[in-house]
Amino acid sequence: MRATPMPELVERAAAQPSALDAAEVLAAPGPVKVIAEVKRKSPSKGELAGIPDPAALAAAYEAGGASVISVLTEQRRFGGSLADLDAVRERVSIPLLRKDFVVTEYQVLEARAHGADVVLLIVAALPGNQLRDLFQQVLDLGMTALVEVHDETEALRAADLGARVIGVNARNLKTLEVDPSVFGRVAAHLPDTAVKVAESGITGPGDVAGYVADGARAVLVGETLVKQSSPAAAVGWLRGLSAQEAV
Numbered sequence: 075m076r077a078t079p080m081p082e083l084v085e086r087a088a089a090q091p092s093a094l095d096a097a098e099v100l101a102a103p104g105p106v107k108v109i110a111e112v113k114r115k116s117p118s119k120g121e122l123a124g125i126p127d128p129a130a131l132a133a134a135y136e137a138g139g140a141s142v143i144s145v146l147t148e149q150r151r152f153g154g155s156l157a158d159l160d161a162v163r164e165r166v167s168i169p170l171l172r173k174d175f176v177v178t179e180y181q182v183l184e185a186r187a188h189g190a191d192v193v194l195l196i197v198a199a200l201p202g203n204q205l206r207d208l209f210q211q212v213l214d215l216g217m218t219a220l221v222e223v224h225d226e227t228e229a230l231r232a233a234d235l236g237a238r239v240i241g242v243n244a245r246n247l248k249t250l251e252v253d254p255s256v257f258g259r260v261a262a263h264l265p266d267t268a269v270k271v272a273e274s275g276i277t278g279p280g281d282v283a284g285y286v287a288d289g290a291r292a293v294l295v296g297e298t299l300v301k302q303s304s305p306a307a308a309v310g311w312l313r314g315l316s317a318q319e320a321v
């Protein structure tokens with residue numbers, strides 16, 4: 075696909091309705107929040123689910139009580155696209171996260187132009203001023219950054235930025251192994267004011283409850299949700315809610 079010229083992207087971003095405040099949504103009182111992911115495959119697990127209709131899956135997540143939808147737009151390793159983001163944006167009214175390896179201003183603007191409210195910024199992938207510059211751009215566009223960290227040093231960089239939403243990824247980017255003990259260790263270095271999100275390898279309500287006990291306000295779940303026959307019910311199940319309480 076040919077890249078959209080920058081001026082056109084600026085115009086498209088400006089024509090979007092204002093970004094939704096995902097930080098506020100995630101910080102709202104009540105049971106743990108779920109960021110539900112549209113994810114077809116991954117480098118660690120290969121093919122997860124075909125997802126012929128990503129908008130239908132996202133609508134099910136929303137109906138089941140998800141607070142934010144994460145859409146992987148990376149093509150090669152995750153099988154996603156900006157077309158998935160567009161389709162999901164048309165269908166759901168809750169905040170949308172563009173999940174990709176975002177390293178340029180172009181990608182941030184592209185996220186907004188396609189209706190995203192949140193952009194993932196991976197601290198490990200953004201040395202020096204690059205993290206600060208992209209973070210500022212996200213704020214300037216009225217969006218929220220989900221700043222992802224893996225260890226204590228990265229946690230301090232995220233805290234220094236003043237990030238309102240910080241994700242701790244339990245999956246080691248080099249080995250691709252998940253270590254659930256990472257969250258508690260790293261979260262202890264994050265400010266109370268930030269919404270803490272536990273990411274990766276969550277298989278059921280037991281995992282979620284463990285993370286909540288360690289200070290998580292939200293969980294980001296892909297694989298476990300895309301494999302369910304009823305993704306709507308699965309969102310409530312992860313939150314530890316009965317069918318009546320779930321929505």
Ligand SMILES: O=P(O)(O)OC[C@@H](O)[C@@H](O)c1c[nH]c2ccccc12
Nearest residue numbers: 243273274275276294295296297298
């Ligand atoms: O499918 P899981 O194990 O529930 O993981 C979801 C999410 O945490 C994972 O997709 C993820 C977290 N950070 C990322 C950065 C890039 C790509 C993917 C990710």
